[in-house]
Amino acid sequence: MGKHSKLKSTNSRKIIIGIITIIVILIVVYLGLSMYFVDHFYFGSSIDSVNISGDTVVQANAKIESKFDGYKLKVEGRDGLNVELTNNDIGLNYNQNEVMKLKNRQNPFKWGIEIFNSNDTKISVSKSYDKELLNKTLNTTFYGNKYKVISPKNASFKYVDGKYEIVKEVYGNKLNKDKATEAILNAIENGEKQINLENLNCYENPTYLSNSPKVIEAQKELNKYVSSKVTYDIGNNKIVVDGSTIHKWLSVNKDMNVVVSNQLVTEFVNSLAAKYNTVGKTRTFKTSLGNTATVSGGDFGWKINVSDEVQTLISEIKEGKQIERKPIYSQKGLPYGTVGLGNTYVEVNLSTQHMWYYKDGKLIVQSDVVTGNVSKNDATPQGVYYIKYKEANTHLKGKDYDTPVKFWMPFNGGIGLHDAWWRDKFGKDIYKTSGSHGCVNLPPQVAQTVFDNITPGTIVVCYN
Numbered sequence: 210m211g212k213h214s215k216l217k218s219t220n221s222r223k224i225i226i227g228i229i230t231i232i233v234i235l236i237v238v239y240l241g242l243s244m245y246f247v248d249h250f251y252f253g254s255s256i257d258s259v260n261i262s263g264d265t266v267v268q269a270n271a272k273i274e275s276k277f278d279g280y281k282l283k284v285e286g287r288d289g290l291n292v293e294l295t296n297n298d299i300g301l302n303y304n305q306n307e308v309m310k311l312k313n314r315q316n317p318f319k320w321g322i323e324i325f326n327s328n329d330t331k332i333s334v335s336k337s338y339d340k341e342l343l344n345k346t347l348n349t350t351f352y353g354n355k356y357k358v359i360s361p362k363n364a365s366f367k368y369v370d371g372k373y374e375i376v377k378e379v380y381g382n383k384l385n386k387d388k389a390t391e392a393i394l395n396a397i398e399n400g401e402k403q404i405n406l407e408n409l410n411c412y413e414n415p416t417y418l419s420n421s422p423k424v425i426e427a428q429k430e431l432n433k434y435v436s437s438k439v440t441y442d443i444g445n446n447k448i449v450v451d452g453s454t455i456h457k458w459l460s461v462n463k464d465m466n467v468v469v470s471n472q473l474v475t476e477f478v479n480s481l482a483a484k485y486n487t488v489g490k491t492r493t494f495k496t497s498l499g500n501t502a503t504v505s506g507g508d509f510g511w512k513i514n515v516s517d518e519v520q521t522l523i524s525e526i527k528e529g530k531q532i533e534r535k536p537i538y539s540q541k542g543l544p545y546g547t548v549g550l551g552n553t554y555v556e557v558n559l560s561t562q563h564m565w566y567y568k569d570g571k572l573i574v575q576s577d578v579v580t581g582n583v584s585k586n587d588a589t590p591q592g593v594y595y596i597k598y599k600e601a602n603t604h605l606k607g608k609d610y611d612t613p614v615k616f617w618m619p620f621n622g623g624i625g626l627h628d629a630w631w632r633d634k635f636g637k638d639i640y641k642t643s644g645s646h647g648c649v650n651l652p653p654q655v656a657q658t659v660f661d662n663i664t665p666g667t668i669v670v671c672y673n
Contacts, residue, residue: 251315282396284351286406287382288359298346299397300339338397347393351384358383363417363465364424366431368456373431375424378415385413423465430467433529434459439522440533443485444545447533450477455526469526475519478536482513487542492593494549494670497556497565497575504672507592508621510542543668550593554668555626555659557649559589562636564626564649566659573662576655577636579629580671582644589647594620594669599660607646615653616660620669624648628656 250261250269261269280301282294350356359381366373389411396404406412417424435452458473487510493503518537525532543551550556552570557563557578565575581589599618604611605627612631619625629635629650649671651659 283403361415364419438531514539579650581647616656628653
C-alpha cells in the first residue's frame with residue numbers, strides 16, 4: 210500500500226513538471242514571436258491588397274512600391290475609347306512613413322489575438338501623384354487634339370418638301386472634364402484597374418432627344434407656321450409668302466421654342482416697301498403748258514407701315530393663316546399704274562409762278578402766285594405732296610413774323626397754300642427777291658376758291 214502511494218505521488222510531480230515545462234516553452238515561444246513582431250507585421254497582414262505577412266517595414270515598402278510602379282488603369286468609354294494609363298502617365302507615389310505608422314500601431318504582444326483577425330487595413334496609405342504630369346496626360350489623351358471631340362447636339366429639324374422632319378440627336382463623345390478627371394483620380398486612389406467613363410456618367414449629353422415632348426411640340430409648331438400662306442395684293446401684282454419663304458425665318462432656340470426672326474421678316478417687308486412704295490419717287494406728267502415734266506421728292510404716294518406690317522405678318526404666320534390682302538399702309542397714293550398725277554391736283558410751276566387747280570379733270574381755278582424767296586434761300590421745294598388739312602382764319606407764325614390768313618392749306622410741313630391779302634401783285638420775278646418764306650401765296654379770291662373746293666389728301670406738285 211505504501212509503495213503504491215509513493216509511486217502515485219511521483220507521477221503527479223512529473224505531470225506538474227511537464228505542464229509547467231510546456232507553459233514555459235509556450236511563454237518563451239510567445240515572447241519570442243512577440244519580439245519578432247516588434248519589427249515585423251502580423252501574419253496575414255496586407256495593405257492595399259498587398260500581402261505583407263511577416264514582412265519588415267522595409268520589405269513591405271518594397272512590395273507596395275513594386276505594386277505602384279507597375280500600376281495600370283484601363284479607361285474605357287464611348288466610340289471605342291480604350292486607354293491604358295500607367296504610372297509613367299500619373300507619377301503615382303505614396304507616403305512610406307505611413308507604413309511605419311501602421312506597423313507602430315501594431316501591439317507585438319497581441320499577435321496571438323490578431324492572428325485570428327483580418328489584418329488587411331481598410332485605411333489605404335496616402336497616395337500622391339504628379340499633378341502637372343497627370344493633367345498633361347489627361348488633356349492630351351482625353352481632352353486635346355489627339356482625342357477627336359464630337360460635341361453633343363440636341364434633336365433638330367430639317368425642312369423637306371414643305372414640312373419639318375426631326376433630325377435625331379447626337380450624343381457625341383465630349384467628356385465632362387471635371388467629372389472624368391474626378392472619376393480617374395478616384396480610381397487611382399482606390400487602386401482600381403479598370404473604369405468605364407460612360408457607366409460613370411462622365412459624358413456631356415444632349416438635353417433634348419427626338420422623342421422628347423418639347424421636340425415633338427416644336428415640330429408641330431414649325432409645321433403649323435410653314436402651312437401659312439399670305440398673298441399680298443399690290444396693284445396688279447400678287448406676292449406670295451408661303452412655307453418656301455417662311456421656313457427661312459424660323460429657328461428653334463436652346464429651350465426648344467420656335468422663333469420667328471423679327472429681323473428677317475423686317476428685311477422682307479422693307480424689300481416690299483422699297484419696291485412698291487411710291488413716296489418721293491420720280492414722276493413724269495404732262496403740264497398745263499403742254500410739255501412733259503419730271504419731278505422727284507415730296508411725301509405723296511404709297512407707303513407701307515413697316516412696323517405694323519411686320520407684326521401682323523408674324524401673327525398670321527403663328528396662326529397658320531391662309532389669307533389674301535393688301536399690305537398695311539401708313540399712307541396711300543394714286544392707284545398703282547396711274548399715268549401722271551390723276552385728275553385731281555394742284556399744279557405749281559415755280560419757273561412761271563403760276564398755279565392750276567384741277568378737280569375730277571376740270572380746271573377749277575388758275576392764277577399767278579408768289580412762291581419762296583430765292584435770295585433768302587427760302588425757295589419752295591420741288592416734289593409731289595398732298596394737302597394735310599385745311600383751316601380758316603388762322604395765324605402763320607415764324608421767327609420774325611405772325612401773319613393772319615383766312616385760308617390755310619399746308620402740304621409740306623409749314624409750307625402751304627394761303628391767301629396773301631397784303632400783296633397787290635403776283636407772278637413774274639417777285640419770288641426771286643421778295644418771295645414768301647416758302648409758301649405759295651395766292652390772291653385772296655383764288656385762295657378762297659381753292660379752299661372751298663379742295664379736300665385733304667389732294668396732290669400738290671411743285672416743279673421748275
